[in-house]
Amino acid sequence: MPVYRDGKxxxxxxxxxxVNVSQNVNVDAIAEAVVKAMGNMPNMARAxxxxxxxxxxxxxxxxxxxxxAMVIQRGEKASNFxxxxxxxxxKKDQKDVDKTIDLLKGLND
Amino acid sequence: xxxxxxxxxxxxxxxxxxxxxKPGAGAxxxxxxxxxxxxxxxxxxxxxxxxxxLYPLDVSDESNDLLERSDYLFVKxxxxxxxxxxxxxKLVNAIGNGEVVRPMKDGILNPSLKESSELLxxxxxxxxxxxxxxxxxxxxxxxxxxxxxxxDNLFHKMILENFFKRLGYDVKPVNEAMAIxxxxxxxxxxDEGDIPISGISCSxxxxxxxxxxxxxxxxxxxxxxxxxxxxxxEQVSKVTGMPKSKVIKIKEKQLDLNNVDMSDRVQAALSxxxxxxxxxxxxxxxxxxxxxxSEMDGEIEVVVAGGTSMAPGFCKxxxxxxxxxxxxxxxxxxxxxxxxxxxxxxxACIRAQADYAKTQE
Numbered sequence: 335m336p337v338y339r340d341g342k343x344x345x346x347x348x349x350x351x352x353v354n355v356s357q358n359v360n361v362d363a364i365a366e367a368v369v370k371a372m373g374n375m376p377n378m379a380r381a382x383x384x385x386x387x388x389x390x391x392x393x394x395x396x397x398x399x400x401x402x403a404m405v406i407q408r409g410e411k412a413s414n415f416x417x418x419x420x421x422x423x424x425k426k427d428q429k430d431v432d433k434t435i436d437l438l439k440g441l442n443d
Numbered sequence: 444x445x446x447x448x449x450x451x452x453x454x455x456x457x458x459x460x461x462x463x464x465k466p467g468a469g470a471x472x473x474x475x476x477x478x479x480x481x482x483x484x485x486x487x488x489x490x491x492x493x494x495x496x497l498y499p500l501d502v503s504d505e506s507n508d509l510l511e512r513s514d515y516l517f518v519k520x521x522x523x524x525x526x527x528x529x530x531x532x533k534l535v536n537a538i539g540n541g542e543v544v545r546p547m548k549d550g551i552l553n554p555s556l557k558e559s560s561e562l563l564x565x566x567x568x569x570x571x572x573x574x575x576x577x578x579x580x581x582x583x584x585x586x587x588x589x590x591x592x593x594x595d596n597l598f599h600k601m602i603l604e605n606f607f608k609r610l611g612y613d614v615k616p617v618n619e620a621m622a623i624x625x626x627x628x629x630x631x632x633x634d635e636g637d638i639p640i641s642g643i644s645c646s647x648x649x650x651x652x653x654x655x656x657x658x659x660x661x662x663x664x665x666x667x668x669x670x671x672x673x674x675x676x677e678q679v680s681k682v683t684g685m686p687k688s689k690v691i692k693i694k695e696k697q698l699d700l701n702n703v704d705m706s707d708r709v710q711a712a713l714s715x716x717x718x719x720x721x722x723x724x725x726x727x728x729x730x731x732x733x734x735x736x737s738e739m740d741g742e743i744e745v746v747v748a749g750g751t752s753m754a755p756g757f758c759k760x761x762x763x764x765x766x767x768x769x770x771x772x773x774x775x776x777x778x779x780x781x782x783x784x785x786x787x788x789x790x791a792c793i794r795a796q797a798d799y800a801k802t803q804e
Contacts, residue, residue: 412518412519413516413517413518413519413565413569414510414516414517415516415527415569416569417569417570417572418491418493418516418527418528418566418569418570419477419479419491419492419493419528419569419570420491420492420493421489421490421491421492422489422490422492422784422785423487423488423489423490424487424488424490424781424782424785424789425486425487425488426486426488426789428486430628431482431486431793433639434625434628434639434640434660434793434797435793435796435797435800436797436800437639437640437659437660438625438660438793438794438797439797439798439800439801439804441660441661441797443615
């Protein structure tokens with residue numbers, strides 16, 4: 335964790351480095367960049383524009399978009415497998431299974 | 444291995460090949476395991492299962508060497524290897540350092556672990572594979588919201604729905620306890636005769652219990668309760684001073700609830716906490732189902748599955764608690780699933796097959 339003293343960064347041997355901090359941060363430009371980067375997110379609120387936050391992610395539509403954004407696989411992935419898992423085979427009385435399927439296909443869900 | 448061979452292994456059907464599986468897949472995305480069930484035309488259920496764990500390892504010469512010399516399964520993302528499944532557990536025990544990452548917590552996606560959730564999708568994809576027909580129906584298990592804790596499953600449900608859609612499935616969630624109901628078929632005895640798929644189904648998992656009351660396959664009430672098997676392990680560990688891993692070992696290898704060795708303080712404590720848990724669950728069931736007694740005009744059956752139900756004598760104890768408690772229904776029996784580990788996935792598979800049958804009418 336770097337230590338700062340009088341606007342200067344203190345190194346491990348006790349000497350200091352000058353740190354230049356711009357006071358003229360363009361908040362609008364940053365907000366614009368964030369909105370651009372997260373273009374697939376619904377109704378982003380923008381700083382300093384007076385726009386109201388119209389989506390607080392509490393409805394199914396916006397949750398779906400958020401979920402969609404989350405399942406995007408970021409970064410390259412490489413693995414040493416194509417498929418995974420052990421298998422276990424079990425048997426059931428097929429007549430019972432067919433009866434259950436017949437009953438369930440008549441139900442709405 | 445040729446592409447054709449790989450596809451045959453997964454049951455993927457293209458062109459003129461005969462289908463290896465019936466259309467309709469069921470997925471149980473649990474805190475500890477992922478299980479995918481499909482059914483062959485001869486009626487056999489094929490359950491593919493994988494431990495839901497990851498172990499992160501920094502990319503280095505040593506780790507490269509280790510992975511080249513071993514057969515550990517891994518995913519490499521940027522500057523990290525993630526060892527997956529049972530291998531994650533083996534490796535963390537061998538190294539004796541670090542911790543495995545669990546992408547799921549209390550039955551839903553662990554909200555504090557975004558990257559591991561992405562890896563979980565990668566792993567699920569490798570377990571589930573591709574649809575056997577276009578827009579194949581897939582049902583995935585989803586816990587009900589708990590009555591004893593403020594936890595919402597909406598986010599978990601939406602994320603998984605989107606993920607399976609991306610894989611090309613026509614996906615819907617199915618309540619975890621209702622999946623057990625479809626697999627085990629509880630029967631209600633009434634004056635009109637036996638009524639199928641009617642009764643109480645329980646999924647006793649590590650993190651929570653899921654419960655449902657159904658009538659003719661229709662869910663009347665669904666809910667869940669926390670403080671299940673994992674909670675029991677913690678409490679016994681606290682009162683006996685025994686590490687949790689040893690408590691789990693005794694619970695899984697030695698405990699018989701029909702014949703408890705009371706001279707062993709861990710077994711004695713486990714027996715006491717099992718009773719406490721069963722009484723608490725039956726109390727919740729009474730509260731949640733009491734308004735439905737008029738709709739269930741008969742004696743009902745209770746079916747049970749899940750890892751916490753594996754101790755011998757579990758169902759007998761549960762039956763005794765039902766008999767001695769002030770319960771709104773007459774319970775004539777508690778039945779254990781014949782395949783308690785696969786019941787949720789198989790029930791979800793049966794539900795997905797019904798979805799497919801509906802599209803073919």
